[in-house]
Amino acid sequence: MYRILCGLMIALIAGLGWPQRSAAAPPQASQCAACHGANGMGNQAAGFPALAGLPAAYLQAQLAAFKSKERANATMAGMAAPLTGSEMAALSDYYAALPVAPAPLPAALPTGPGAALAQRGDWQAGLADGIPSCDSCHGPGGLGVGTQFPRLAGQPALYLAAQLNGWREGTRKTGPMGLMAAVARRLTPAQITAVTAYYAALPADPANGAKP
């Protein structure tokens, strides 16, 4: 009995020390890690996005779009080309289950035009040409909603800006209902700079997430 209890204690303590991972990493994950990090949290300076904790369905759709070149990106096209559907699913499940590394709240939450656009949108042009607030679909603090609206908080500004420009220019063709293409085309370059800097400065960890 004593030994069982001891064993249980050790298991518990050991369990606390490790992030919970649902499954072993698929073999290809080591290649992903080169840019997206071993913990899946990306690389701010280089503009590689975090994958950890993003919805599996979203990640899988992106891999498929890279392969089909509907989302044009030379590096990712090369990475996705050899993957089968089930390999894409396994990688997506793996990254979706990786814990999001906690990040402290910035001393002062970002303010200014980026914050205003993210939280209030820009309706100067009226209803049909207005820009809804990003949070109205990506959720409070840009933490993501459901499987179709990914987290923006903590993603590199470079990466986010490249996506918005991709929708404007037609190199990223995917996404439900053409929503992002419609919205991105209404943004000015200055708005893109401001709003991407805003989300990059927010923590990706829901526990510390910025309050709406």
Place this chain on the structure above:
Amino acid sequence: MRSMKLNPRKAMALALLGAAWLVPPTGAAWAQTPAPATFSPPDEAAMPAGPFGDAVKLGENIFRNTPKYAPQFTGNTLSCDNCHMNGGRLANSSPMWAAYVAYPAYRSKNKKVNTFGQRLQGCFRFSENGKAPPLDSKVMVALESYSFWLSTNAPTGAKMAGRGYPKLAKPAEAPSYQRGQVVYAQNCSLCHGANGAGAAAHGAVVFPGVWGKDSYNWGAGMSAINNAADFIHANMPLGLAGTLSAQQAWDVAAYIDSQDRPQDPRFTGSVAATRAKFHNNAFSLYGTTVNGHVLGAAAQ
């Protein structure tokens, strides 16, 4: 919510009988082309300081997040902002600056001259499925202060361009549940969900429910398909407003307003009597039978 089987003909036939739906299409989406709005409410940054400013700020908070800032009067998860977008500032999204200067006014809904405050009480009772805040309550004073401030320099009693939702012309074909269901699946369910319940994330409602227990009740303006069609055509899908045809807006309005939602608080004890008293028109599907199910009978 039990799922509904498709049987649109019967439902619509019942509800729309006698309505002069089949007018020849005029080609125009609107009953009258809306005049461009010229009024702009003051900037957020110009909000005054001091006790009045505090009331204005509280009013804005209540408006944008009603369940959080006025929980005692709110019975669902909707905020005023969900239907009066951008904090009640947006022309053609029934902005508060156009409404504030239009009251007191006679309303056929309760057959009385209503002050602005009494108009807001109705919103809480029906759209918020809650309770009417007393006219001198903090919540009411705050919402009136906010609306008054938004209306700075608007002329009292003037017909403000941008008021309400632009009125759609009657559809070429009677609104159809069946076509509406297709419109909904293609243009709405991404955000509002296949079950109409909307979505929340990290403790906040992101996409409001369009039917079910957390949505507006059977007494709300939005439960009448003409109001819903006007709102939807001008405001939805969010980010793609203006992409639906008038017919699609009427059809999807009929679809969402053919679903279960909380009981009309004026319920007299019988659905038929409540329909006769408060819903006796072609725009309300309350008390009609959709897919063998009487709308309003399953009080949510």
